[in-house]
Amino acid sequence: MPAGCDIPFNRSSLEGRELEYIFQTITIGQIAGDQTFSKKCHQFLEDTLGAKRALVTTSCTHALEMAALLLNVQPGDEVIVPSFTFVSTPNAFVMRGAKPVFCDIRPDTLNMDESKLEALITTRTKAIVPVHYAGVACEMEAILDIAAKHGVPVVEDNAHGLFGKYKGRWLGTFGCMATQSFHETKNITCGEGGALLINDEQFIERAEIIREKGTNRSRFFRGQVDKYSWVDVGSSYVMSDVLAAFLYGQLEVWPSIQAHRRAIWDTYKASLSDWATRTGVRLPVVPSHCEQAYHMFYLLLPSLSERTALIAHLKERGIHAVFHYLPLHLSDYASRWGGRPGDCPVTEDVSDRLLRLPFYSRSRYEDQARVVQAVESFTAL
Secondary structure, eight states, rough: OTOOSSSSSSEEEEEEEEHHHHHHHHHHTTOOOSHHHHHOOOOHHHHHHHOOOOEEEEEHHHHHHHHHTTTTTOOOOOEEEEESOOOHHEEEHTTOOOOEEEEETTTTOOSBHHHHHGGOTTTTEEOOOOBBBGGGOOOHHHHHHHHHHHHHBBBHHHHHHHTEETTTTTSSSSSSSEEEEOOSSSSSSBSOOOOOOOOOSHHHHHHHHHHHBBBOOOHHTTSSSSOOBOEEEEEBBBOOOHHHHHHHHHHTTTHHHHHHHHHHHHHHHHHHHHHHHHHBBBBOOOOEEEEOOOOOOOOOOOSHHHHHHHHHHHHHHBBBBBOOOOOGSSSSSGGGOOTTTSSSSSHHHHHHEEEEEEOOOOOOOOHHHHHHHHHOOOOOO
C-alpha cells in the first residue's frame, strides 16, 4: 500500500476457524501436503461444485501449468487466451512451447469475445482458455459449441469466479478442467494457493501423478500399489496442509464471505450510479443470466488522463485504487509473435481506462463511504 493511504486496495482477514485449524494441523504433525486439511478442501470443492476431482495446488499458476501438461501441449501448438488477463494464463502454455493466440474481449463484460473466437482457431489450436473476468461468466454456451465443432478442449481460468454461476451452473464446471486462485486478493484465500478442478475423468489419474513430481505416490497412499516410483513428468504442485487448514477455514464460511462482498458491491453500484451517469463513467455490467462472484468493483473512466487523475485524487485522500491488466499482445515478450496495436482494440481501450476501487471482505461501512465521497468529489479534466 502506498505511503499515506489508510484505506488499502485489499486487506486479508480471518473469516472462520482458520487459526484453530492451523493449530490442529501443526499439533498432529501434518504440515506437508495432501493430509487432513488438503483432503477436506478437495472433498468440499468436489461436493459443492460437482467437479469429478479437485486438487489444491501451490497457486493458480501451477494449476494452469498442470493443465498444459495434461493436454500434452507441445512446441508449435497454439492456445487461445484473452489479451486482457494476468500473464499466468498464457505463460503456463508458453512454458510448454505453445504460441499464445490473443483474443479480444467484449466491451460489456470484458470477457473473451466469443464472436471473435472461431476465426482464431487453426489446425494447431490445442486449447481455448476463457477467463471469467471479475467473477462474471464468459458466454460459455457459445464458447463450448465452437470448441466442440473444432474438437478443441476448453480450460476455464476461474481465478476470479469461484461460486459464480452461468445460467445456474457453477463456473469451473464447463471446461474439461478449470483453475482456481486462493491468492490473498481473492474472495477465498490462504495467501498463496490454487486448485485444479477436473471435469473429465480421463485426466484424474495423470493429474495426481503430475502434481506429485511425476510419481504414483497418490496410488501408493491409497494402497493401490505396494511402492511408488517415477512414472511421468511432473513437479511439486502440492499445497502445504498449513495453508490448506487456513483455506478450509474460509471455504467452510463461503456464504458469509460472499454476502459481505455482495453488500460492498451493491453499495458501490447504488451509491455511484448517478455520479457515473453524470460523468460518463461506466460501471460493471453483469448479464441477467450470470450470477457473479463479487470479486471486484471497477470504473471505466472516459480517458487514460482522467483515470490517472482519479487515482491521484484518491491517493491524496488516503485511498489506494489501482488499474488492472495491460494488453498482453503488446507486451515486450509477446512481440516475438508479432502482436501489433489494433489487434485487440477493446482490450487496448479498456486497459487504459479501467480503475479498481478498494474491495475486501471486511471493509468497514465508514471506509466505503469515504471512498464513495472521494470519487464523487472528483472533478474531471
